[in-house]
Amino acid sequence: MAKAAKINFNKETYLKWYEIMLLIRKFEEKSAQLYGQQKIKGFCHLYIGQEAIVAGMVTATTKDDKFITAYRDHGHALALGVSADACMAELYGKATGCTKGKGGSMHFFSKEHNFVGGHGIVGGQIPLGAGLAFAEQYNGTKNLCVCFMGDGAVRQGALHETFNMAMLWKLPVIFICENNDYAMGTSVERTTNVLDIYKIGSAYDMPSFQVDGMKCETVHDAIKEAADRARRGDGPTFLEIKTYRYKGHSMSDPASYRSKEELAHYKSLDPIETTKETILKNKFASEADLEKIEESIIETVNKSVEFAENSPYPDASELFSDVYDGDYPFIMD
Numbered sequence: 001m002a003k004a005a006k007i008n009f010n011k012e013t014y015l016k017w018y019e020i021m022l023l024i025r026k027f028e029e030k031s032a033q034l035y036g037q038q039k040i041k042g043f044c045h046l047y048i049g050q051e052a053i054v055a056g057m058v059t060a061t062t063k064d065d066k067f068i069t070a071y072r073d074h075g076h077a078l079a080l081g082v083s084a085d086a087c088m089a090e091l092y093g094k095a096t097g098c099t100k101g102k103g104g105s106m107h108f109f110s111k112e113h114n115f116v117g118g119h120g121i122v123g124g125q126i127p128l129g130a131g132l133a134f135a136e137q138y139n140g141t142k143n144l145c146v147c148f149m150g151d152g153a154v155r156q157g158a159l160h161e162t163f164n165m166a167m168l169w170k171l172p173v174i175f176i177c178e179n180n181d182y183a184m185g186t187s188v189e190r191t192t193n194v195l196d197i198y199k200i201g202s203a204y205d206m207p208s209f210q211v212d213g214m215k216c217e218t219v220h221d222a223i224k225e226a227a228d229r230a231r232r233g234d235g236p237t238f239l240e241i242k243t244y245r246y247k248g249h250s251m252s253d254p255a256s257y258r259s260k261e262e263l264a265h266y267k268s269l270d271p272i273e274t275t276k277e278t279i280l281k282n283k284f285a286s287e288a289d290l291e292k293i294e295e296s297i298i299e300t301v302n303k304s305v306e307f308a309e310n311s312p313y314p315d316a317s318e319l320f321s322d323v324y325d326g327d328y329p330f331i332m333d
Contacts, residue, residue, distance in 0.1 A: 007217075011094075016058075017052075017216040020054070021272045022294060024293075025051060026297050027304070030088075032251065042104050043071070043105055043106055045251075046250075048245065048247050052215065054241070055216045055271075060221075061146060066132045067113075067145065067146050068129045068146070069147075070124075070148065072260050074114065077113075082113055085303070089304075089309040089311050090105075091142060095312050097308075100322065102318075107119060122153050124158070125147060125148075126147060126149055134169065151177055151181070162175075163236075163238070167236060172231065172236070176241055177198075177240045182258075206237065207238070213240075216269050226239060241255075244266040246267065
């Protein structure tokens with residue numbers, strides 16, 4: 001076995017990253033299978049390939065921080081600790097789901113885990129993320145908000161209004177563009193002449209950086225630096241985290257606009273496989289240990305399917321609750 005390269009993270013961190021990413025991968029693969037069986041209906045956007053971003057994010061932030069994203073949200077919820085049972089039940093539209101079966105794939109929420117969605121309107125979560133950060137600043141906490149968006153959402157005018165206000169008020173927010181190169185089926189090259197998306201932040205003098213999103217290490221370091229800046233009161237950061245989705249935009253997208261060579265290149269950078277390699281090279285765990293972890297995760301995912309299958313649908317009396325009655329359970333205190 002080749003000599004292990006010097007690393008800056010310990011055994012526990014690498015194993016945590018591996019378990020988070022593998023749980024997301026197995027959950028998403030099972031979701032795709034169930035969607036094909038018509039057990040899951042409606043929109044369904046998978047996170048396969050992008051797992052290193054949320055894994056690195058978790059170790060660089062605290063549980064008291066707030067987190068908000070768009071509709072490709074399964075991975076974020078699972079990484080933050082929302083159970084596979086609650087996530088799968090939500091995909092099934094069951095009452096035991098993390099949004100009581102009313103949100104589906106695009107609208108996962110968990111007040112317990114400070115996960116504020118899961119939003120279906122492209123770019124709609126960006127000003128909300130600044131608002132969450134403003135609340136933390138107003139209340140005098142040291143917490144921050146991590147606000148995720150896709151490369152397509154960067155085209156929305158709300159981003160520019162939000163960036164201006166966030167810098168003006170030095171809000172404790174980290175804006176993260178998960179740039180997977182395609183806004184639905186349209187490549188970045190066809191939508192802008194600014195191919196390095198992070199440069200947009202320079203118009204507001206916002207610290208902005210491009211990050212390798214296929215490695216947990218680089219994601220952790222970039223988010224940790226941005227988090228420290230926010231907690232010091234120095235305001236927001238914009239991170240363009242370069243990643244790749246191995247599946248189409250949604251389950252209805254065959255992704256025929258991508259070449260086999262492009263997909264093969266990014267699959268050679270699979271963050272789960274590279275993290276596994278690091279674990280083995282540094283003898284943090286054996287092949288047998290990792291197989292046990294995988295078996296346990298597969299069992300967790302299979303049990304989540306059983307849980308969802310056996311859970312009840314929301315009662316008809318719930319149709320108008322949690323909507324405009326002032327008793328919405330997912331709003332932050």
